[in-house]
Amino acid sequence: xxxxxxxxxxxxxxxxxxxxxxxxxxxxxxxxxxxxxxxxxxxxxxxxxxxxxxxxxxxxxxxxxxxxxxxxxxxxxxxxxxxxxxxxxxxxxxxxxxxxxxxxxxxxxxxxxxxxxxxxxxxxxxxxxxxxxxxxxxxxxxxxxxxxxxxxxxxxxxxxxxxxxxxxxxxxxxxxxxxxxxxxxxxxxxxxxxxxxxxxxxxxxxxxxxxxxxxxxxxxxxxxxxxxxxxxxxxxxxxxxxxxxxxxxxxxxxxxxxxxxxxxxxxxxxxxxxxxxxxxxxxxxxxxxxxxxxxxxxxxxxxxxxx
Amino acid sequence: xxxxxxxxxxxxxxxxxxxxxxxxxxxxxxxxxxxxxxxxxxxxxxxxxxxxxxxxxxxxxxxxxxxxxxxxxxxxxxxxxxxxxxxxxxxxxxxxxxxxxxxxxxxxxxxxxxxxxxxxxxxxxxxxxxxxxxxxxxxxxxxxxxxxxxxxxxxxxxxxxxxxxxxxxxxxxxxxxxxxxxxxxxxxxxxxxxxxxxxxxxxxxxxxxxxxxxxxxxxxxxxxxxxxxxxxxxxxxxxxxxxxxxxxxxxxxxxxxxxxxxxxxxxxxxxxxxxxxxxxxxxxxxxxxxxxxxxxxxxxxxxx
Numbered sequence: 001x002x003x004x005x006x007x008x009x010x011x012x013x014x015x016x017x018x019x020x021x022x023x024x025x026x027x028x029x030x031x032x033x034x035x036x037x038x039x040x041x042x043x044x045x046x047x048x049x050x051x052x053x054x055x056x057x058x059x060x061x062x063x064x065x066x067x068x069x070x071x072x073x074x075x076x077x078x079x080x081x082x083x084x085x086x087x088x089x090x091x092x093x094x095x096x097x098x099x100x101x102x103x104x105x106x107x108x109x110x111x112x113x114x115x116x117x118x119x120x121x122x123x124x125x126x127x128x129x130x131x132x133x134x135x136x137x138x139x140x141x142x143x144x145x146x147x148x149x150x151x152x153x154x155x156x157x158x159x160x161x162x163x164x165x166x167x168x169x170x171x172x173x174x175x176x177x178x179x180x181x182x183x184x185x186x187x188x189x190x191x192x193x194x195x196x197x198x199x200x201x202x203x204x205x206x207x208x209x210x211x212x213x214x215x216x217x218x219x220x221x222x223x224x225x226x227x228x229x230x231x232x233x234x235x236x237x238x239x240x241x242x243x244x245x246x247x248x249x250x251x252x253x254x255x256x257x258x259x260x261x262x263x264x265x266x267x268x269x270x271x272x273x274x275x276x277x278x279x280x281x282x283x284x285x286x287x288x289x290x291x292x293x294x295x296x297x298x299x300x301x302x303x304x305x306x307x
Numbered sequence: 308x309x310x311x312x313x314x315x316x317x318x319x320x321x322x323x324x325x326x327x328x329x330x331x332x333x334x335x336x337x338x339x340x341x342x343x344x345x346x347x348x349x350x351x352x353x354x355x356x357x358x359x360x361x362x363x364x365x366x367x368x369x370x371x372x373x374x375x376x377x378x379x380x381x382x383x384x385x386x387x388x389x390x391x392x393x394x395x396x397x398x399x400x401x402x403x404x405x406x407x408x409x410x411x412x413x414x415x416x417x418x419x420x421x422x423x424x425x426x427x428x429x430x431x432x433x434x435x436x437x438x439x440x441x442x443x444x445x446x447x448x449x450x451x452x453x454x455x456x457x458x459x460x461x462x463x464x465x466x467x468x469x470x471x472x473x474x475x476x477x478x479x480x481x482x483x484x485x486x487x488x489x490x491x492x493x494x495x496x497x498x499x500x501x502x503x504x505x506x507x508x509x510x511x512x513x514x515x516x517x518x519x520x521x522x523x524x525x526x527x528x529x530x531x532x533x534x535x536x537x538x539x540x541x542x543x544x545x546x547x548x549x550x551x552x553x554x555x556x557x558x559x560x561x562x563x564x565x566x567x568x569x570x571x572x573x574x575x576x577x578x579x580x581x582x583x584x585x586x587x588x589x590x591x592x593x594x595x596x597x598x599x600x601x602x603x604x605x606x607x608x609x610x611x
Contacts, residue, residue, distance in 0.1 A: 026437060027436075033516075040482075041449070044467050044486050113326050128592075134566070134584065138346055179340065242458070243548065247547065265551075280458070283455075291454055295450075
């Protein structure tokens with residue numbers, strides 16, 4: 001990267017002396033197109049993130065004594081952070097595989113011969129447009145102690161529970177997460193299925209390939225990078241489920257619903273910049289790691305399958 | 308009938324059964340997916356006494372202090388006893404705060420969609436032309452920023468708005484929205500699919516970069532821009548985290564935040580407000596579904 005910077009610098013010098021070839025000039029112009037966005041991103045995201053890193057390493061904004069990793073160790077040993085981290089992971093480990101499998105199923109349904117296909121697509125996609133606040137309203141009606149779900153399970157003799165305040169509160173959130181995200185994932189899988197070359201499937205049919213072979217050796221092979229993409233996107237989206245949980249249960253929900261974002265939000269409220277910064281950077285590292293894995297695997301798969 | 312015909316007939320029967328099973332599965336999913344929306348709409352036409360009788364026990368208990376039990380169980384009703392527009396009347400003419408919050412939502416979302424898309428088309432063109440190592444690295448940084456949960460980006464946002472003195476004002480929502488990397492990422496992916504030859508041909512004919520961008524590249528990207536605008540709209544129409552952290556004055560909050568607060572209080576109005584809030588995205592969804600699908604499809608795969 002440093003080399004490229006030096007390259008840009010020398011180009012600017014040569015521009016002054018009017019020595020640039022037309023191609024080099026054009027490439028410089030392309031940076032002008034980038035400039036507004038780059039400036040904004042620098043000012044609003046990158047520069048303040050530098051401040052966040054700085055804050056995470058000092059004892060407080062007034063004394064500004066360098067304390068090394070003390071803030072990180074504090075956050076790491078913080079009971080609320082641990083609870084939030086474990087809850088978020090638990091949620092992700094259940095919700096993400098379910099989201100991938102169910103949306104793959106929906107994509108398969110959309111691939112098969114069913115009537116009114118375009119209507120079904122609209123129906124499956126519709127949760128995407130429903131404002132979060134309206135969703136939350138309905139979810140409260142359904143999962144309340146006197147709500148619809150309890151009335152329904154009572155038919156089978158189950159005891160009433162206050163879902164949002166019970167150990168099973170995560171079930172409510174998982175249902176909401178799936179409802180909200182399946183349509184989006186389904187579209188991703190549908191476009192992956194559509195990108196499988198038709199000739200390949202025709203050849204397979206001519207060669208008397210079994211359905212099993214077609215599925216595993218062609219479809220799954222071609223979809224592998226999509227499956228990974230959807231998995232990681234769902235994982236990242238599952239970190240964002242805070243919005244719904246917050247609207248339903250407020251700042252301090254039942255223990256099992258206390259997510260990482262609650263921790264961040266409440267730390268915000270107490271204006272503890274050190275804790276906040278350290279927690280933000282820990283989350284940043286985790287997400288960056290996930291993105292990097294996604295990028296690496298896609299590069300690896302992209303070599304022999306251009307999907 | 309010979310053997311072959313028999314086999315063929317049998318296969319067709321099996322196929323029909325399969326189709327039926329799959330259709331039923333799809334129907335079940337469709338019902339589950341649609342129920343919340345239908346429920347919101349039909350309930351908005353109920354009178355407040357009917358709503359309170361149906362849902363009273365849910366929401367009366369969530370309020371502090373007074374526990375008024377109106378009905379023991381929730382009667383989840385799809386069809387109102389009597390269709391009434393009373394709730395809409397109250398929302399539209401008697402309680403101006405809902406309309407103010409609705410207006411707030413529009414004030415936030417409209418400029419963000421327009422400006423973010425404007426900056427993003429320029430930037431995406433910059434990224435997709437004359438690709439280099441440095442650009443690849445910066446683009447990767449954009450991807451990471453885009454995927455960060457709000458709670459990570461909110462800390463920097465908060466610090467910047469304090470430093471610039473815009474904390475608590477509308478600008479603290481607008482400015483980070485204008486420069487969000489989301490639209491840049493998607494549009495870049497879209498523009499990379501335009502064959503270089505198309506743009507190069509114009510370049511050889513002596514067109515300058517701005518001409519190529521505005522007259523050749525932009526018309527080719529119309530669909531992409533529309534689909535990404537829809538996604539950006541949905542995202543900001545639903546924003547909750549940013550106003551909670553960056554706006555301390557509740558009068559400036561958008562309806563997305565405010566709606567959740569009336570859930571406990573004026574429950575009878577909540578459904579009508581929810582429907583009103585649903586109308587803009589619903590219209591966009593009905594008219595732009597194909598664009599939306601296209602927009603999501605570009606997101607598949609990080610490399611593009």
